[in-house]
Amino acid sequence: MERVLKTKIKEAVRILYDSDASDDLIQIQETRKDFVGDFTLVVFPLLRFSKNTPEKTGEMIGKHLIESFPAVSGYNVIKGFLNLEISDAWWISNFSKMLQEENLMAKCVVDQPETILVEYSSPNTNKPLHLGHIRNSLLGFSLYRILTVCGHKVIKTNIVNDRGIHICKSMLAWQKFGNGETPESSGIKGDHLVGKYYVLFEKQYREEAEDLIAGGMEPVEAKNNAPLLKEAREMLLKWEAGDPEIINLWNQMNSWVYSGFDETYKKLGVDFDKIYYESDTYKLGRDLVFKALKEGLLYKNGDSSIWIDLKTEGLDQKLLLRSDGTAVYMTQDLGTAVLRHEEFGFDRCIYVVGNEQNYHFQVLKAVLKKMDYSWSDGLFHFSYGMVELPEGKMKSREGVVVDADDLIAEMAETAKDVSLELGKLAEYRGDEKEEIFRKIGLGALKYFILKVDPKKNMTFNPSESIDFNGNTGPFIQYTYARIRSVFRKADEMNVIFNRNFIKTEKAGSKEIQLIRLLRRFTATVTEAAESYSPSLIANYCYELAKEYNQFYHDFTILGEKDPSVRDLRMAISELTARILGSGMFLLGIEMPERM
């Protein structure tokens, strides 16, 4: 419609003012709520053609449109804005088409589908997942769903950082103080058990360093010379050398962590098609570095560390391999990228990684470009903002984190408390209720995180952030559940509605308003895909649910005597539920049939 209007207005400008207006001068937007109309033309840019006042110009164009274009049923001019009213007949016919549509998102499919690889979550194996991983994983997973309905082939991947000094710290602490404790013997979830020893290491290490400082050593030196840290470094060397005992311990502790991660991912409702391990890919990266060195793209320092010079790219020099030949983060990321391209031949590779690593990804892309991988243009860093606590940044070393498992469990618990307080679901079985509480709690958490623009930092206050009223996941779920309830009731009453003949003259202004909103869904999904922004879908769903709730409050649906009015209202309800369901599906949020 917007496109047609644009053409018609161009035509009007040509006839009325004998001028050609370029597309960007014809600005059409949806009319704001407090004005009469459906679409609004901003007249100001056209004054250069009309050489007249905004009011007069608006009048002339409005008059021309109403005479030449039947879908326009009325207009009004306020200041420099021409508000156009579209006929109810057009809206109803558009709505009827949507009702018949089996796949609501068919319109979102792009002309040229791509193969897109998405990397998200990216945990370390020395500690359990926390709130930061939750934001990351939810964004990645939602992006996967959004891009998929747009027709792309999307591969979900995870890169696990399973090597390095951090995991040695957990291993060492376990060796020294663990007394053979296992997840089975202690009843502690594997990732939490390993995390416990990581924290223990840090604690013991701090104490050692403090003792050294008390003994007169400089703080920097003390931190570098604490016996525990030295031992951890030795362990890392042994690991890189393939020491069987260390490798065994490493395998064992990692397996504990992985079973813990699996459980958390499952609860969170995210998964992966392919998991990469840094312990595999760093070697590949190392080989690439050697190869590039031979080709003269890199240079060797006096201490035999290997660097790349990116000054001509506006960046700095960057270390790619340490003097002792061990790999850094960048090394393995190079290897992973090349491996992935060999395996999947992607058109785009999206890294869902926090904005603190903006520089890292600039460098990664530049290095690959320099190594002459043309596909490096398809790498995209989906840079999202940090999750902060009221007291500031999360610090896992100091134990100031919101643990993922705890949070998920607390959400369901809160959902349960709220539900019981409201006296809901009294007649349902225990396991049915638990399932609903789970959906609501998780829905609240996911929506809270995804409704925020990914680029922005967000604050999470554990005691206050999660609500079940207002602009929340449960609000949207509730709206959905109510509609489902209407249709259950309709079944009981043997009311069947006729979706094939929706009568135009029965539509009131509230119905038309909802229909306008429903129509916007596909455009919203497309925009979310193009701008990598699940939050647009979240906010759209909220707006729709809010609008529907008003409608639901003010009008009766099944109680309506006029069958064709009832048909229309049921049709609107049905489509609203479908769209809310689809929208929330794209966010990875499940909808309860009742709550």
Place this chain on the structure above:
RNA sequence: GGCCCUAUAGUUCAAUGGAUAGAACGCGGGUUUCCUAAACCUGAAAUCCAGGUUCGAUUCCUGGUGGGGCUACCA
């Protein structure tokens, strides 16, 4: 020091350069013989500061100020 991001009601979030800056929570006042009151209605309450571009700036540009990040042979 250099580079990047950011600043909107008390709080958490919205707003392709367009109209009177929207919501939610919280605070104040209301709505239940009726399809689920986790709802609906209603009141008070905000664009960090100073310039510039523009018919028009929360949005773009410059300079301040506050917050965050990067600038590691950490990841």
